[in-house]
Each structure stands twice: as structure tokens, then as C-alpha cells.
Amino acid sequence: MLGTSASGTGPERLAFGILGPLQVQGPHGPVRIPPGRQETIFAALLLEANRVVSTDYLVDLIWDEDPPDTARTQVQICVSRLRKILAEAGLTAAIATRPPGYRLETGDEELDLTVFNRTVGEARVLVKEGRTAEAAELLRSVVDLWRGPCLSGVASEALRTKALRLDEDRLAAIETHLELELGLGRHHQLVGEIGRLVHEHPLRERLRAQYMLALYRSGRQAEALDAYRAGRDLLVEELGLEPGEDLRLLETAILSGDPALQPDARPREPVAEPPRRAPAYREEKPHQLPADTADFVGDPGLTGAVADALGTAGRAVPVVILVGRPGVGKSTLATHIAHRLGDEAFPDGQLYCDLRGTSTEPVAAKEVLGRFLRALGIPGTVIPDSTDERAEMYRTLLATQRTLVVLDDAAGESQIAPLLPGSGNCAMLVTSRARLTGLPGARRFELDVLDVEQSIDLLRRVVGPERTDREPQAAVALVRAVGGLPLALRIVASRLAARPHWSLASMVQRLADERHRLDELAHGEMTVRASLSLTHDGLPAQHRRLLRLLSLADGPVLPGWLAGALLDDDRPRPADLLEALVDVQMLDVVAVEPTGEFRYRFHEIIRMFAREQLAEHDSPAARRAAAERMTGGWLALAEQAHRKIYGGDFTVLHGRAPRWRFPDGYAAELLADPLDWMDREHVNLVAAVDQAAQAGLDEACWDLATTMVSLFEPRGYTDLWERTHQRALEAVRRAGSERGTAALLASLGTLHLNRRQPALSRAYLDEALALFDRLDDRHGAALCLRDLALLERLSGRDDRALELYELAMRDFDRVGDIVGRAIVLTQSVPIVDRRGEGERALARLEEALAIYRSVGYSGGEARALRRLGQMLLQRGEAVEAEGKLAEALALVRAGGDLIGESHLLGNLGELHLALGRGERARPFLLQALAIREQIMDADGAAAIRRELDGLPEAPGGPDPLRAALPEG
Template identity: 65%
Template sequence: MPDSTVASPVLPTGVVFRILGPLQVDGPDGPVRVPPGRQEIILACLLTEAGRVVGTDRLLDLIWPDEPPDTARTQIQICISRLRKSFTEAGVAATVVSRAPGYLLQTGEDAVDLHLFHRQVAASRVLVKEGRAAEAAETLRGAVALWRGPCLDGIPSDVLRIRGQRLDEDRLTAVETYLELELSLGRSHDLVGEVRRLVDEYPLRERLRGQLMLALHRSGRQAEALEVYRAGRRLLADELGLTPGEELRQLENAILAGDPALLSVAPAAHPAHPAERAAPPSAAPLPAYGDEKPHQLPADTADFVADEQVLRTARAALLGGDDQRALGLVVIVGKPGIGKSAMATHIAHRLGERFPDGQLYGDLRGAGPEPVSARDMLGRFLRALGIPGPVIPDDTDERAEMYRTLLAARRMLVVLDDAASERQIAPLLPGSSSCAVVVTSRSRLAALPGAQRVELDVFDEAQSLDLLARVAGVERVAREPEAAAALVRTVGGLPLALRIVAARLAARPHWTLASMVHRLANERHRLDELAHGEMTIRASLSLTHDGLNRADRRLLRLFSLAEGPAVPGWVAGALLDDHRPFPSDLVEPLVDVQMLDAVAVERTGEFRYRFHEVIRLFAREQLTLHDSPAVQLAATERMLGGWLAVAEQAHARIYGGDYTVLRGSGRRWQPPAGYVDALLTDPVEWLDMEHANLCLAVEQAAQAGLDELCWDLTTTLVTLFEARGYFDLWERTHQRALEATRAAGNRRGVAAVLASLGTMHLSRQHPEEARRALAESLEIFDELGEVHGLALCRRDLALLDRQAGEDDRALLRYEQAARDFDRVGDVVGRATVLTQSAHIWMRRGHSAVARAQLEEALDVFRSVGYAHGEAHALRRAGQVQLQMGEHAEAERTLTGVLEMVRHGRDIIGEGHLLRNLGEVHAAMGRYAQARDAFERALTVREQIMDHGGAALVRLDLARLLARAGDPVPARQLLDQATQTFRARGMRHETREAEGLAEELAVLGSAAS
């Protein structure tokens, strides 16, 4: 891709991986060779998704788009191993880690040129919002200069070639945007030559042509500007049979009329991504780059069969049809077992390339007893879009507003599976026509305006035979055509029933199709009191169930006790009390006959499983018939004890031991040790991946009367809830555990849950609720003589006192808490207290005391390997150094902590550290560096839509600009910040802003 705008760009030295051009890897000693072919494709795919997991199935599709060989997965593993070895030998600071359901490339944030491009474009957006157009244009030119040719040039993959073309389109959009900014700055004469060369290179891009017309007109060359328009009109007519767009025609008319507004106003922006349905132009002149791109779709069905006309109808509706302004909305309806979810997933996979910003998937569980609320699903979607938990609002309407704002400028596909009602899904619909939504439901959802409804019916004979042949075998069906036709008639064309019967045949290759017809007919006759559809499914399920051996039938029944959306294989071991090292071996016979679906692969190599809801109900019926309540309770207790055991180990690996948490006497069940070690290579990620199952386990423990297990698991999960800001889950699980422990008269459990709820209210900044919960918990722990519980409560009560300005009372509580933590040997609890109380001593000016406490805390955190505690204590240490005038040391400390929080993907911590570094630079008199740090902190806050945090940084920036004698932009920033403070009831910050406003007013008066 020749680029006349940049000559021989000097690339940043920190970039290691370059895909904005031919693939290139640079090690400390020069380029690193990546063998062409499979390794090149895999690395290119990992780089486009660096920081996100790339599924093994996706890599298989990239390398073998038609039919992968039997050894395909092994070949992928070999390629990954060779890439790792190449990086290690070349000294490249990157690693490829195995992470379900595939692989993840981990490297520095600016080590990939694509990511650096995205960051620079995002930074330019902030500059534009602040009115700094010249700096924004310069930043964009630097971003465009990263290109060395067509993106991913030479990679032998059609899919990656299309991906590269989309990224090349992003580059051109950035070029057009900086040209538009520079035109608005009055640089028209200087730009004519550059824009003309670009128009010659991309003659069909109307935005470029409009910019050339405007540059010529403003340079006094109206005749040439009009000729540029006429040349474009001829080209469009000759090449495409089209006329110029409305905006270009309006620009021509304005030039002909001598409109004076053209001398100062740039033409309106064209859509950033021309496609079948273009996203509407954003109010800001820059597109949103660098945002999260979730890919949440379940796996597609390999042997999928459907009516092509139905697929075409759905595709047309989702891609816009006749109305380019309306949201593409398809509702797939039908009875159980008809294939609604499989159809939705298949459609979404086929349209993946048309929605490059990703796919959101939500199982709404509308057919179950407790459908997922819109509020909860919005919380999940917002986190997937990169919004940290603490920033997500509590109110459903506010969440929906944030969700629609994030999707407004994106092309994203949303799949809402198993919806219960219009009310449930209405808040989940994007407001932008650039997105599309697929809904499945057993109800027609007639009140959804503009929806294209697709009603699935049973298969006809041809479709049924096709599916039967794909599952049971083509030759087998060809040998018995009459029996095959009779079989599909007996099943009645219901996809689920047909798939179960076909799987049963596949598992019994010696059975004839005729014998299956006879068996199924007998089973249907036995169940003839049922409705036709129910009878068809029940007959096929009964036939398969009765053909299983005794152990497999027992596991099928017990496995129905696991209520999660996707269940790991070790659960089978817990249910059966079987400790074999590879527990998935127990489940595979059920997968073979389609009674369970294998839906994902863990990093251990073990599979995750899911019931079709109809099959789960059948298995539950069999459970009630064959297993006593005592047997069911014992199996449930083992399963829940397994969840507790692994969660307990995850907590211990994060904190360096069993610290800062109480333990109950509930029974544990330990999965195989080697299996758990593999699961917990990243314990926070395991907790996050399993959070749905873990929260359901809390509910199940409460329902089963296992109150000790319930409160113990609940409080253990705070490790996840705090790390990810999952306040909704925190509150819901704890309220359920509180009900269970109160009902059981479990006073210690009640106190433990209340103490944890107090911590949650503290994190949510609800001090009164926190104080009430902690006071009740403290009273119970005092009655019981529970020293560890008293320490936890006093620690949090001290923080409440500190926030209220009651420093003396806080220090007394901290002293008591430290003493109690010492008595029970909780070294991390004591170190946390030292870190928190050091802030009071620092605030009082006792820097030496604060420093001594922080050094002791750091020794503890480092000795046990508690990284979060170390980062928090180091940040406080940096603040102490700043207070003591040790500016260089503070800069080094805080820069190190910044790297730590970035490595942990703690974007909120990144915002705090950038702000602290801005304070350090300001204290050192480094105006430019301070401004840059504050502006980067502001970018972070705006990216996660933390309006309160952004206002605080604007106040810092306004203070800095005022000190530097730049009152006009300072006043603008201050006005924005004050408006936010007042709207959010931030009284202290409002007073600070008003004080600065008075100072600026005095400065303005003195200047005049």
C-alpha cells in the first residue's frame, strides 16, 4: 500500500511485532524468522487478538478452511511450541500461554504495532474533545506512519487477508480524519498536493475527494475544485453506474454559490466503515479504536442442517434490508428441541466478518424457573466491553444507557438466547443501526417492533435424511434407504430427537436402521398418552437411556444436579466420588450418544459439558425415580464441596496462604491434585471463568440446607468479587447465604457473611450500610470469642472512620485489628492494616512512621507472593516519597507499580497511577510530562466511562494549566469537572473546584 503522506517512517523502538505491513518480529539481535505457512498464520492471528484468547477451533478454520486432518490439533500444538521456542531463543519478551478454549499471546502493551496504532488514535480522540486539533492531527499522523505496506501482507489466509483489509480501512479513516483536522486549522494550501495524490490512489473515496475540493476552494482555486467533482462523477458513472453522494453534491453546490461558510467549516464526516449497513457518523470526528472486542459465541454445530431460505431471510434482516436506519433484529421461535439455539449460533458465526467489533452472547434462561434479569445481563455485557465492575452503575436504566453508548459507534452482533419476554430483552437492544440482534424464544415476542420473526418447523424428509447421514454415516443410510425414511418419519422430523437417535446408531454400528425403527416404534407406543412433540423426544431419550450401562445411567441422573451453563468434567468425579486423574473419561460415553454436549476445552485438556434443557428435565425425572433424597444430598454435598475446595485453593494462591478469610466446617471434596494445579495457573481467571457455576453452587447449597458450605463458599468468592468489581454477584450470593445461615441458627456463619457484606458496602461507597453490617457482625464475633472475625471487622470499621475524618478512632481500631491478626497468625491481614494506617500517618505529616509501616507490609506481601497487596503498598510508598520531596524515587516507584497494574489488566489502578505520576511531574516542575500523564489518566477514565474519576483528573489538569498561566483551557476543564461534581453530589470536590474558579477569576481580573 503506497503512502504518499509519510516517507520512510522511523518506527518506535519498543515495537517487537509488526503486522501493519508484512509480518515481522524484531528481537534484541535483529529480525526473528517465522517459518511461512502454519506458524505464520497462527502468529498473525494471535497478534491481531493479543491480550485475548484465540480458540483452537478458530486456528483450525484459518489453516484448514475445508476439512482439517485428524492430526490438526496436534499440529497446532507443535506450531505453538515452536513459536515459544523461537521467542525464548531470540530473547523476545513475549509468551504464548494455553488458556481455554485456545491460546493467548502475552506481551508489552506497545509491543504490537497494531495496538500502538489503536492507542494513538484513542489519544487523538481525547485531544479533539479538548479542542487541541493540531496535536490530535500530529498524533494521527504518527499512528498512520506505523504502516509499512498492506496489513498482514503475504499471509496465506483469506480470512486474515479480509481482516487486514479492514485494518487498512482504519488507516485510511485515520488519514481522512487528520486531513479534516488540518483543513479546519487553515492549512489548505499546504495540503493540496498530498490530498491530490491520495485521491489519485483511492479515486472512489468520496471523503478524500471532498477534502481535495475544499482545499482547492480555500486556496482560491474554485475551477479546479469543481473539475475534481466532475472527474469523480464521471468515474462513478463509468465504473459503478452511480452518482456522487448527497454530501459531495452539496459541497459542489456550495462552491458554485460561493457559500462563505466553506472558508471555515470542513465537510461533514462520511461513515467510517462502508459496508452493507454502515455505522452512523459519530459526533466526534474520530472512530472508537482500541476498545474491547468480545467474542462470546458458543461453538457452531459441525453437522448443522437448516433450511437455506430461513438463513437467507435472517441474514437479510440482520444486515439491514430496505431500512438502513433500523436495528437488524431477528427473533427465532419454536418449540423445545426444534434447534433455535443452534440456528442462532450458526447464523452468528456465518455473519462474524460483517460485525468486526465482536459478538455478545447471553443465555437468558427464559425457560427456567429464574430467568436472568436484564440488569444482570447488562452488567455482564458491560464488563465484556471493557467497563470495570466498580464503574458499572447500579440502576438498570443507567446500565442500559451506558451499554447503548458503547455500542453506538460499533458494528456488533448480539445473541440473546432463550428469552422469556419482551420486557426481559428490551434494555438489551442496542440503539444503533450499526448493530444487530438475534433472539431465540419459545414465545413469539409479538411486541418487539421491527423484528423479523423466523418460526422453525420440523425437518422435512430431505433435511432429516441429511442429518441422519451426517451423524450415523452416509453409507449406512444409503444401504437401508427404506428404513432410513421410516426412521425419520417415526421421529417426526424433530431435530433434537433425530440427533439423539442418530447418535445412538453411531454408537452401535452393528445395529441396523430397521431395528432402530422397531425399537422406537415400541417406545412411542408405550408413551402414546403424551403429546406428539413430547412423545417423540421422550421416546428417543428413553431408548438411548435404557441402552446405557448401569454406571452411565447413574451418572446421567446425578449430573443433572449440576445446574451451571457449562460444567467441568471433575464434577462427574465428585458426584460419583471417583478420584481418577482424568474425570472426563466418566462423561464421554454420554457425549457419544448425544445425551451431553461437550462445549469447550479447559487448559487442562479436559472438556466442559452442557445439557440440552429437555434432556436435563428427563435426567431429573430419572433421578427422582431411581435415587433417594439421601443419595441426592450426598452427591450434591460432594459436588459443592469440590467447588469450595478449588475456590479455597485459588484464594490461597492469590493471597499466598489462607489469609484474610474465615473458614467453616463444611465437607470438602478434592479433585485430583495435578488437575487442580493445571486449572489454577491463573487463579483469578479460573474464578472468573467459573463465576456462574460458583454462584449457582451458593444457591444450591442454600436450597439443600448446607449452610456451612454455603457461607464458606460465599465469603471465599469475595476474592473474585473484589478483583473484578462484581458487586451484583457479591450482594446476591451474600444475601442468599445470610438467609440460609439465619434460618439454620448458624451465628458464626451469619457474622462472617455480615462482615463480608460490610466490605462490599465499603467498596460501593455506602458507609451507613457498611457500618450497620459491621457493627452487627462485630457483636456476634465478640459473643463467640472469634478473634479472626473481630480483626476483619475492626479493619473495615477503621477504614470507615478514616473516610469520615475520625483518624484517632481509626488508628485505635487498626491497632486492635493488627493485634488480633497477630494472635491468629494472619500475616497478610496485619500487613493490610499497616498499609491502610500508613495513609493516616502520611496525611498527618509523619512520613517516617508511614514509611516504616509500609516497608514492613511490603516484606510480608513479597514473602507470601501477594501481588495486589504489594502494588497497593508500593503506591502508598511512592506517595510518601513524593511528600518527602524524594521526587526521583517517587517516580521510579510509581512507574514500577504502573507496570504491575498494567500486567494485571487493572485499568482502574492504571488511572490512579497515571494521576499520581502527573502529581510527581508537577512537583518536579515538568509541565509537559505532568500534562501528558494527566491526559493519559483522563483517556483511561473516559475509556471506561468513569465520569467521576475523569472529572477529578480534569480538576488536576485545570490546576496545572492555571499554574502554568494558561487560564482559558483551565477554565474549560474546570467547568466540565464542576458540572460532573454537582450532578453526582460530590460536595468536597465541588468546593475544591469552586476555590480554583475563584483563583482563576482573580488571575483573569489581574490580566485585564
């Protein structure tokens, strides 16, 4: 077995170990990885777990400077054998093929290095919160994951260098927990332990300083001074150096008996606040960067200077702006540097957003803040509406973190200013065509074109060294023809790579002819446009058409299925159609779907070029038909996602817009987690609503907008809810669609009901109900009546509310919407119960619960269970109530509903308080408080603190309390 992590990871879950000899533990025992190439490759993948390792790197790792021609094939064979070993051992980890290489996908608790890094991060947070004893305990336990020198026994010098860095991290963690424990007054207990460590690592000055301090505080001043002299002699003898300033100052302080050397706390252990277990909902730190470029070429001096500027922490936030003309490689360099800095410089993650500053509608700072807050763990339902309040919450969250913020293609200072972190621990990297001189303290780096040597290097990487070296003069001429512009060079080089029978000289001539044809353009634009025209014209007709049609999509990152929809091609893997465009650099691969398919992105210049070609070669009717298929694809997926969430077409209205039919099984694979899919694609879905409105596809427009409420409501995307609906409302009113108008008005009524704006909600609902009545649309009427009933209930008018609920239920029954009926039953229960009809209320809840379970709608089931638990508690049936509340808690945790989780934890705490079990109530209330504090809900947190303040002190300190914490 490999050991146990500090945060409770049992050895049975820790499948992989590199903190010592390489070990793999399967469900049935140890798993042998053959020594040699397979062991080296597997170790390299584990060191970069959940990140892509390029095939070129693996080749260099095994063969150093002279790989055979079959090197890449041999790496593929090794990976194939490793996959087989993992599968036969029953391990869930998988080695996925991801350009430009492979990625070993492991769980959070499967690799000892992952556990170590996460736990050190948790300890860092505890220190910042003043919870020193807990931090020290965490660090002390996690260093025990080491079973010897990292990756000992793996024969690779390159990996050994990385392993030594990790061994250094272990020593740093040891030194840190010793420093924390010395601060807690534990010097007597630590003297022997630190002495042994100094003997093992005699040149580490921090350890020696800790040893001196422990000796001095234990009344052994002479021995402390002897330890200094022994260390000084060793440093002089071994390295020819005097001790560092810190060690010399410590010697002086000991000699003078400086009072500052005494600990703040004497040996009595301070009573820590009750432990707050990391809640089960906690998200991983954000890693939002696009993929790095495998064949990156750039100025090492510039790359190093930018990295250094970002890594300089201080009081002010380091801000670096990369400025340059289109195609010069700003985005590529920013992504490369951000990956290079990675978790080592910014252990709390990287936030990324393409601001689309050069498009007609740049992304607003308010929307970016919403995205970033969600990535940082704040549920959408508590994200404020105003930009200023979002910025305040964002700065507060980042205040104790080291996070890198990367903003690509910024339009101006006003777009960036609200996104600046407030702490110098973080850094911001921005790319822009503008110089952005209004950002004080920012460092600007002007990107120039590649020089001849760098350009030739890039050409050799794309075209191949043999072809490039065979025509050295033509290679230089080609570089000069594109002016050293990286985007243009990549495009023409990829064209050459796709045509091995073409000479470099012929490409120079073709490019010269194309440039003469475009000689009215400015130099930089001309270079790119000439390269694009040359590559575009040389593509087969189908690929040219796909490139043109793909420009219809407005989203920043595009899924592969769009190719099938745009061409009306029903092949099983429509993303295959895009590979030819990737090969010639007309499209970039930037991410991978959970299904294993890739996601793509246009360079903005290429998108503009493709749209020009679209206008020139495709008729308005052809463009509209393609847009209809594309929108039909989004609508089909959104509709199926709603069905999977609610168990059918319940509580939603649909129009007559055509859906694009996906290949068999394709949509089901994409929608394995329907709410997660909608969340990942929400930017594209919102863009599709806009595109449908622009194209005059009003039926698809309102249908897609209202279907997306399945995401907007539970995740709190209220600003997008309003934006899409107002956009669609313009479209349906322009088209004269009464049903679409009514559906959108009803949904806007629900939105303002969620926002606690009853007057506005009622106005929308009344107008929608009048339209539905005129159309005799009972399903739409039922949705309005349900929400109007809730408005009456919230206003205290129970009789009118119950009357409207009965009307809504009658209409839901008429159209067969059983989930609509169940929601009415659930919402009406408080009124029925207040009237003293407890049995009738319980019967309503039981019926609603049966409906939710029959269709698999877990959100409704959790709400009904919670209400049922509260009612049972009121009736004195505590055991049954606790069971229902615990069931509901498990459901909301599985669904990632933080607000629901905090409510239910509070309910369980209240249940135990009502039964006089204060100590059983405390851990539930503490966990509810932890959620409220993390999501920055000050009012909710204050209410829970008031309950906690009324509890008696916990006997026996923190340890019994930790044992009492409920499992999450």
C-alpha cells in the same frame, strides 16, 4: 522485518505478516514456512487468528471437491509440522486443537492484520470524538503495514478471495484518511498523491471524487473537470456505465462554484487536544459467543433473512426474535448467524447471555447489565446499583459502537427491555419460546422443523453418507419418526454413529417402540423425550449415572472437573468422562478453558430429563453425597484461589465442610491466575452457594460465600456479595450454626462499609462481634474490630479507632494472621501521622510492606506503597516518593485495578504539580482523566479537569506532549 504499527507496535513484536507475502519473524530472524499445503493451512489460520478453523474447511481448501480418504490425517500432519516450526523458532504463538478444528493463538501485537483492524477501530472512535487529525494520522500510518498484495504467493484461490477483501479494506482506509485530510484543508499537499492513486485505481469513484475536490480547492477547476470526463469515458468504455450520482453531483457543484465545496479549515493545521494514549488496562472488545456448530444445517433463505435484518443499521435498533418450540434449533441458528456476521458487520464485538428463561430462576436484567458493563471495560466498583442507572451507562457505552447483543432463551419482554442498546448502530438477536409481541419494531422469525432434504443432509453429516445412502427409505422413515426436529435427529443420529453395526431401519423400530411408551406426551416433547430415552437407556451404566448426577449442577456452562467430583473419580483428566455424553449429543462443548480443557452445556430439555432420571434412580443419600462432592470441589478451588491471592489463609474464616481432592497439579493449572479464575467462574460459584443452601450443606454454603469476597470486593460485585450472603444466612440460621452466622454478618458489615452505609455496617458488625466473643473466636473478632475501627476513623474519632485497631492487631497476632496485622498497620497510619508521629507511621508502613512482600499479596503492597509515597512527598522527599508511587502504579496495572491506576496517576500528577513541574504533571493527569472518562466516573473526571484547567498551555502543540507521556 515486517513494519511498525500506528499504535507503537515495534517490528520486533510483529511476528506474523499476511498483508503482503506470507512472512514469519522469529526472535532469531525470518522463519520459513514450506510452500504448498503447510503454507496454505498456516495462511488460513492466520486469516482467522484466535478463531477456530474447522478441519473440514482446511480439507476443502487444499483438495477442493475430491479429497482423499486420508485428507484429515494429512491436515493433522501439516498442523503438527507447523507446531514444530513455531516451537523451534521460539515463537509464543501456538496452534491449539479446538473442536471442530484448530485455532492459531496469537497476541494482540503479533499479527499485522490484527494491528490493522484494531487501529482502524481506534481511528473510527477518534472521528466520532471530533479528533479528525489524530484519526487521519493513525490511518495513514497503518496502511503502511501492507508490503504488497495480501498473501501474494500463496497458491489458493479460496484464500485469494479473502485476501482481495483485505486489500479492499486497505484502499478503503486510504480513501478515509484522504477524506479526513481534505476536510482539514490539506488539498495542496494531497493533489499529487491522490493523482497517483487514481492512476493505479482508475475505476474507484471515491478516489476520483477526492482528486477532483483537491484540484478544485487548489484553484485548478479545469483540471478537476478534465478528471471527471476522463473517469466518465473510462467507465463507459470499460463497464458500459455512467458515473455514480455522487460523482455527477460533484461535477455540477464544481461547474456552479458551490461554496459548500470549500473546506471548513484552511491550510493552517488546527491545534488538537493533547493526545490521550490508549491506557494499558484497555480490554479487548468482547467476543462472548458460544462455539459455532461445525455441521450446521438450516434453511439458507431464513439464515440470510435474519442476517440481513440484523445488518440493517438505522435510527432504531434492529431487533430480531427467533421463536420456536423446544429442540427446533433456535440457539444453534442464533449462534451460527452471530458468528457469520462477526467482526465484519459488528467490529466492536458481540455480547452474549443465556437468560435461562425456561429455568426456575431466569437471569435478572440487572445481573446481565452488570456482566455486559464489565465486558465493555467498566470496573465493578463503579457500576451503579440500580437497574435504570446500569441501563443508562450501558446505552451510553454502546452509542458509538457497532456491537451485536445475543440473548438466548428469553422469558419475556421485561427481561429484555433494559438490555436494548440506544443506538441503531447496534443490533439485538433474541431466542425465545414466547413470541414477545411487546417489543415494538422487532422482527419475528418462526423456526419450523427441518424438511426431509435438510434432515437427510444432517443425518449424512453425523452418521456418514455411505450408511445413509445405503438405506434411503429407512433414512426418510427415521426423519419422519423424529418429525424433522433437529435436536431429536442429532440425538438419534449420534447414537447410530456410536453403533456402526446398527442399521437405520433398526433405529426406526426402536424409536417407534419408545414413542408408543411415551404416547401421553405432546408431539414435539414426545419426539425429544423418546430420542432421549432411547439414547439414555443404551448408554453404559456409568455414563447414565454421570448424566443424572451432572444435572445437579445449575450453572449454564460447566467445567470438565465436575465429572470427576460427581463420580468421585480421581483420574488426572476428569473431563475425559464427559466425552461419551458429547458423542451422543447429550452434552454440548461450548468453550475452552485457558488450560485447554473444554467447557460444556446442557440443552435445558436434556437437563430436565436427566433430573427426572436422577429422582427415579438415585436415592436422596446418593444425591446429597454427590452434591457435597460437587460443592466441595468449588470450595476447594475457591479456598486455593484465596490463598494464592493473599499468600495464605489470611483475613478469611473457614468451616468444617469437606473439600473434594483434585488430581495432583490439576487445581494449580486451573488457578494460574486465581482472580481471573474466580471471575470466569463467578456464575457457577454463586449457583453453588444456592445449591448448598438447598441441599442443607450449611457449612459449605457460608464458607464458599465468604471466601468469594476475594472476588466480590476487588471487582465490585456488591449485588452478588449481598445475594449469596443473605442466601447463606438463611441456611446457617436454619441449621443453628452460630459461627457461620457470625462469619456472614461480619462479611455483610464489610460489604456495607464498602457501600458507604456506616449505620448498616455497624449494626452487622456489632452483632457479629457479640457472637464471636461468645464463641471465643478471636480470628472472627479481629475481622470485626478492624472494620469497626475503620468506621470510627471515617467518622473522625481517631482515639477510639486507634484503640480498636490495637485490639484487632492483638487478635490477629494471636491466630497468626500476618496479613490481617499488615492491613491494620496500613489503615492506622493516617491517624498516627496526624498525631505528629511521622517516624512511627513510616515504621508501620515499612513493616506492612515487608509482610505483603513476604507472602506475595500485591494488592496490599500497592496500597502500602501508595500511602508511603504520599507520606514521603509530605516530608519533602520527592525522588523517593516518585519511586514508591511508580512501583505501586506498576502493581495495580498488572492486577487490572483501574480505579487504583487512576488514583496513582493522579498522585503522580499532584507530585509534579507540588514540585512546580506543570508539563510533567499534565500527561499523568490526562491519563487519569482518560480512565475516569472511560469508566464514566463523572465526579472523578471533573476533579481532574479542574487540576488540568489550572495548568498553563502546553508549548509546541501535541507532539512534544506525546513524547512526554510516561510509559504504560
